[in-house]
Amino acid sequence: MHIHGLGVNVRDIEKRIRFCNYLSVAQIFLQDNILLNRPLSFSDIKPRLLGHWGSCPGINIAYANVKLRYPHMQFILGPGHGFPALQANLYYDGDLIDIYPEATPNLHGLEYLCKQFSWPYGFPSHASPMTPGIISEGGELGYSLATAYGAALGRPEKFIVALIGDGELETATALGSLNLNRLLNSRHNGHVLPILHLNGYKISAPTIYARSSERELLNLFRGFGYAPVIVDGTNTEEFQLVLANITPETFIIMQTPKGYTGPKELDGKKLEGNCASHQVPLPKAKSDRKQLQMLQTWLESYNFKELYDEFTEKH
Ligand SMILES: Cc1ncc(C[n+]2csc(CCOP(=O)(O)OP(=O)(O)O)c2C)c(N)n1
Numbered sequence: 001m002h003i004h005g006l007g008v009n010v011r012d013i014e015k016r017i018r019f020c021n022y023l024s025v026a027q028i029f030l031q032d033n034i035l036l037n038r039p040l041s042f043s044d045i046k047p048r049l050l051g052h053w054g055s056c057p058g059i060n061i062a063y064a065n066v067k068l069r070y071p072h073m074q075f076i077l078g079p080g081h082g083f084p085a086l087q088a089n090l091y092y093d094g095d096l097i098d099i100y101p102e103a104t105p106n107l108h109g110l111e112y113l114c115k116q117f118s119w120p121y122g123f124p125s126h127a128s129p130m131t132p133g134i135i136s137e138g139g140e141l142g143y144s145l146a147t148a149y150g151a152a153l154g155r156p157e158k159f160i161v162a163l164i165g166d167g168e169l170e171t172a173t174a175l176g177s178l179n180l181n182r183l184l185n186s187r188h189n190g191h192v193l194p195i196l197h198l199n200g201y202k203i204s205a206p207t208i209y210a211r212s213s214e215r216e217l218l219n220l221f222r223g224f225g226y227a228p229v230i231v232d233g234t235n236t237e238e239f240q241l242v243l244a245n246i247t248p249e250t251f252i253i254m255q256t257p258k259g260y261t262g263p264k265e266l267d268g269k270k271l272e273g274n275c276a277s278h279q280v281p282l283p284k285a286k287s288d289r290k291q292l293q294m295l296q297t298w299l300e301s302y303n304f305k306e307l308y309d310e311f312t313e314k315h
Helices: 010-029 056-069 080-092 107-116 144-152 172-177 180-184 214-223 236-244 289-300 304-314
Strands: 074-077 159-165 191-198 227-232 250-255
Touching: 010 056, 010 080, 010 107, 010 236, 010 289, 010 304, 056 074, 056 080, 056 159, 056 191, 056 236, 056 250, 074 080, 074 144, 080 107, 144 159, 144 172, 144 180, 144 191, 180 191, 214 227, 214 250, 227 236, 236 250
Parallel strands: 074 159, 159 191, 191 250, 227 250
Antiparallel strands: none
């Protein structure tokens, strides 16, 4: 569906999100059989499962929505542990290949990307100085918004998105950075668009903001001079309408269920929409048949082959 007057195709955004979600999961779990050309076996799974799935789907949603609406945007990721998602987006846009010539838009590139994630001498599990375009690693939470305002200083041509974790916004640094709106929001500086990623949890507990009422949340940001707007991240049309109408004061509060589109539950424990999806939601996929089958079903749910064929044709 094309949203009239916006020049943005909702289906294209949703396809990109699906593509990047698949690649996020594949980086965390797979060392072989990346296209699922045969049923998964234990030998396809990496020996040591590391990484953070929970934040990835929301990062992919934010990245795709903003990128297709504002292609010149610069993206700052608050919680750097959502690296598989950032890396998937850099691969999708062809931004990785300049630095990593093996990140080609074909099977070789896909295998390289997935195998090398969190692998000795490969890519780290978190954003790092090795990541093209990175100006904030995010390992120590709190600096995304301050970094965004700093990068926009004296650069009116810039459009910078800071995706702030809701856990991150509990830090003194992130809270203090909200004051920068009043100090640095001017036509002499670039546009900073803060997006709070309200996915509800930080590691193993709910965030303060997830347990706040909408009124409390809106009033908090209004108090810092922002014009906050709450968006359901899973509703692409709604997100695009908000993005089409932003002002320099806009502060987006993007709600997504943590681990969205991942497995719903494991052994009676809720995964999607819960802190249990923060890291690796199927930790025994290399040795437990049930978890391996759940991973296969999860990966298949994205219909990646169809997206991959389109992707390789475009390049
Ligand atoms: C200053 C600081 N305090 C604590 C941590 C430990 N830590 C790592 S991830 C995390 C939770 C992050 O939650 P959130 O910002 O909501 O990100 P998401 O839920 O999207 O993963 C915490 C507390 C840290 N990295 N930095």
